[in-house]
Amino acid sequence: MNRFKWYEAKSVEDALEQVNSTVSNEVASRTGNAAVFKAGGTDLLDLMKEGLVEPKTIVHIGNIPGMREITADLDESVRIGANVTLAEIEEHAYIRDRYLALHQAVASAATPQLRNMATIGGNLAQRTRCWYxxxxDHKCLRKGGDTCFARRGENENHAIMNNGTCVSVHAxxxxxxxxxxxxxxxITDGKGEEKRVPMEEFFVSPGEDATTENILRANEIITGVYLPPVKDSRKSYYIKQGPRKSYDWSIADVAVVMEMQGSKCTEARVVLGAAAPTPLRSRPAERTLTGKQVSASVAVEAATAAMERARPLSQNAYKIPLFEAxxxxxxxxIV
Ligand SMILES: Cc1cc2nc3c(=O)[nH]c(=O)nc-3n(C[C@H](O)[C@H](O)[C@H](O)COP(=O)(O)OP(=O)(O)OC[C@H]3O[C@@H](n4cnc5c(N)ncnc54)[C@H](O)[C@@H]3O)c2cc1C
Known part of the structure; x- marks a missing residue:
């Protein structure tokens, strides 16, 4: 690992004044002059140990006052500060009661030790775990190269959907x-108002730009995550399948959120993780569920619809029945 300077940021504005690159930009351009954010460090330090990024300065944002709080507003929406750890989200009773699928997702991520360090801001900005x-030794598309080595190589953990360019999945x-x-x-640039970006617009597909996985620019920082209020009638569930029960990333995960009137679903969200280079809403599954009395046969229909557009690679067709299940x-x- 390279030698680096450490800067302890005192405020969001102070942090933004120090930083001059995103980790993604630096991995692709390797200027050797980068000053980048570090929160918990569980991804940044891996990238440094792997030799993929050699920052000149690490701007530590973990002690900025006010960035590590979970607050509920009067309208019952929730703001999770960017430096809140996955363990703190897991332990939060209001989130467990109202946003069960989120509680289940954080509780099944990584390991307890990692969840104590890993922040939600860093989680959103972490890089893919594609082994290439x-x-x-592999200058792939995501590092500014011109080859996706996984496409014809070892691709068992990789994308089965939207895999026309880079086939990695989001971590x-x-x-x-x-x-x-x-x-x-x-997100803020420290000058104007904060902006709120829907999750679907936050992630960038490799077709748009393979060298980054999100829209963050070097002059921007994530300050938190906004969760809209949920009514009691909105039910949710999350399941993650990894190679192992603990420690590993997902090879297939799903979150389902349904607005229920008795056993009838009036609105649905079905989101697939580790299916594509970005987390992916399955609109075919959502359409199948909406307006129906949900039963085992409707669940089968929705699962089949979700996999209609799957185009597996040489080693990952197993993901289709896994996702369906x-x-x-x-x-x-939920029902
Ligand atoms: C063995 C292992 C298993 C894992 N399993 C899972 C899993 O199952 N599911 C899952 O979701 N994750 C998993 N992870 C990933 C883990 O959750 C992330 O590494 C962690 O959340 C990153 O947070 P951090 O605070 O450590 O980020 P850091 O390592 O500090 O930063 C990560 C990146 O985010 C940037 N960054 C950090 N904070 C901000 C901010 N506020 N604004 C802008 N940029 C920022 C940094 O510059 C860096 O590029 C796993 C990690 C490991 C090591």
């Missing part, structure tokens, strides 16, 4: 649940 991206399984609750990422199960857990 993580290998210094954040927490985002699967956030997207299902229509969460928004709160967890989608069915998540729907049936």
């Amino acid at each position: 991206f993580r290998s210094i 954040s399984s927490v985002s699967t649940a956030l997207m299902a609750f229509d969460a928004e990422v709160i 967890i989608i069915r199960e998540a729907i049936m857990e």
